[in-house]
Amino acid sequence: MIPDVTSVAEQTETPSPPPKRFRITSLEVLCGLLILALVGQAWFTRILDVPAIRTGATVFVAVCTQALPFLVVGVLISGAIAAFVSAEALRRVLPKRAALAVPVAGAAGFALPTCECAAVPVAKRLIMQGAPSAVALAFLLAAPAVNPVVLVATAVAFPGEPRMVLARFAGSMGTALVMGWLWARFGKAEWFAERAMRRLPEHDGRSRWLVFAETARHDLVDAGGFLVIGGLTAALLNVVVPRTWINTIGDQIVLGIVVMAVLAVVLALCSEADAFVVASLTALPLLPRLVFLVVGPVIDVKLFSLQAGAFGRSFAVRFAPLSFVVAIACAVVAGVLILGGVR
């Protein structure tokens, strides 16, 4: 596999090398890969010329091009926090007790009008700057779902159902708060990967703008790889999972909720687009569609990959299933209370 090759290549270069000997570093590996790709272009294009693979390749590039600009926004904000917001200042604006700080973080999510890819690097940076992890995680879950752009998109997609917007807001905010409080009570710092907890040294004489640029660049390179993994998974599932599932649900409400929750994870749609997709599934009652809208921004395959990259695998395998269950529960409660039942 490619990553192994590089780690070996890195190791060979770290000990102080004998001078003037040609060594294989990642730079040579990259050049080799590019040459291979150019030489094999015709072969690759032929291999990919199968309808299913063509569809998958298009979806892969689509997910990447769709998400990359938002990831860039996220790393720029992350870089700005690292360079211009001191850990001290962050502590001052947040309430002392985590139970109170969590709602503040949820409300702050309202102010970041992007989809979920941007929220991950920002949440990671907040933790690295010393914000309580429960606060950063509440922000991570709230930001992609409760911001004005997503709510307006939902209103446009459901013109006859204004309460859908309210129900989505309540379900998503509820998920963020519940997860934040659960994490404040039961979460353990050792679940985070070491790289997520590493504090930046307080300004070590370097210019703040250089800190900004370097942090953003570094976060982009790190998170970008995981975005690609997420895009590959989404493209594969997009081709493999039969969409005709939806047509077999009919009136079975529990099955409908489960299938829509799983589909939200599998399809990995952008939170600005998901409302339009479920709006067209008119064969389904509103409640399963609400579940789809609440679960999607909280956890999907792309997001899981980004979270595992930012916070470490042992965090992601705990956080993702729990947030999946909590999101379904919050969506069902919000649906029953606000939409008035299954509908």
Added chain:
Amino acid sequence: MRRETQNILLVLLGGALLKISFTGTYLRYVKPSHQWLLIAAGAVMVLLALVSIVRDLIARAAEGGHHHSLASSWLLILPVLAIFLVAPPALGSDSVARSATTNRASVPEDGSALFPPLPVGDVVALPLSDFASRAAWDSGHSLNDRSVKLTGFVVHDGDSVYVARLAIACCAADAFPVKVKLEDNPEAGGLPNDTWVETTVTVKPGTATKQNDYVPAATVSDVRQVPQPEDPYEH
């Protein structure tokens, strides 16, 4: 991975985003309004990489062992190769066959509605989604006895022939198909899948029902092959 390698990857990736947004290829993957976001993102990537490269050149001697990047960063090369070497085509008949069959027709909540009247004229060009919505829901029956020009690609399903188009909300991952069944025209049946056509049709009233997932049928009076439009999707 060394910083130099990371920077080269970033320049390539940013360059790939800039390339598809300037050549118009981005329309195969995302909605038109995404263009300026792609340009901005591509520019930022290239800029961040250049800042880092220049810094490394200036402070070459001071470079520490600062490359803690993850092995997964290598995967950034995949979108670069996909865009520069393969440039995957817009979604077509394969996606239509794969999707849930319900037509993406904006459905009024009460089940029927009065649509605005069609413009006057011999032949009216309509998006497929508008045609399908009107055929299924318009209580004013504005399509009846009107010649309508539809642009889409040919899809075969068993013995039936459809003209279809994918509608996207954000990117190609959320594409939903819109289809209209073409009837009474053997010429359309002879065209292979994914052939782009401009076809003049008249709706068969009452053919878009819940049983056939609101896919209307139409009588074809003319089929003409056309090149794929710049924006292959409806929105």
